[in-house]
Amino acid sequence: MTPPRRANGGPQTITREPIIQESEAFEPEATRRTADAAESSRANRGWWDRNADEYQVEHGTFLGDDRFVWGPEGLDEVEAELLGPHEDLKGKDVLEIGAGAAQCSRWLAGQGARPVALDLSHRQLQHALRIGGAVPLVEADAGALPFADGSFDLACSAYGALPFVADPVRVLREVRRVLRPGGRFVFSVTHPIRWAFPDEPGPEGLSVSASYFDRTPYVEQDEEGRAVYVEHHRTVGDRVRDVVAGGFRLVDLVEPQWPAWNTQEWGGWSPLRGNLIPGTAIFVCERD
DSSP: OOOOOOOOOOOOOOOOOOOOSOOOSSOOEEEEOOOOHHHHHHHHHHHHHHHHHHHHHHHHHHHTTTOOBOSTTOOBHHHHOTTOOGGGOTTOEEEEESOTTTHHHHHHHHTTOEEEEEESOHHHHHHHHHHOOSOOEEEOOTTSOOSOTTOEEEEEEESOSGGGOSOHHHHHHHHHHHEEEEEEEEEEEEOGGGGGSOSOSSGGGGSOOSOTTOOOOEEEEOTTSOEEEEEOOOOHHHHHHHHHHTTOEEEEEEOOOOOTTOOOOBTTBOHHHHTTSOOEEEEEEEOO
């Protein structure tokens, strides 16, 4: 799970490796401007490669080695069963998109499924290798999946790919292509309403500061104006229309409530905000 950076009960610890990559030597400029598919992909691949070490150290305990959580609220697939009953996962071919260190895929493997973990970031997948397990790892862009038609029974993405791509319909169509008829795709993203609020976990993040209808991407860029991180905003209606345009039927839209046990902050996610406004939207889709 790789929630956007705009500036979770029963976790399992993971074995750390030393941080060997330096953080960005400059402070990127945050702005709102257009960013096409190529620029977005290039920027986000670079950002996650540079920041994967820090991300896994900061959030690895919450994510665990083989835990499937849908977002910073801590909604666990053990309880949610958004992919279906656990007993039905055995023997299923499952594609995880934006897998990070493949924690969700390891959980799926533990249920008897046959997962494949895909991520844009080479460094994130190195962390998947570090943690270990027999899950196949694939480095690829979600908009051009390197699989044959009808290769999978299920697909999932916990904050992977969809928040960061300029053309989400292309990704959805690719996912539909590699799913078998009747296949299910479940993905989580930042709840669109959050774009109207500052990305702050405290009281300052509770007052509307921007138009919910402004779809201009959030971009962090270097001194020469080159994007080093990109996030794309879609309204709830946009997301629904994207699902339909991608060839799916929307089965459910889940907005997890913040649980009492979760006292941690994760970027702009916090108990204060989570008890008042939704932070995550989970789309449950099926391929007819």
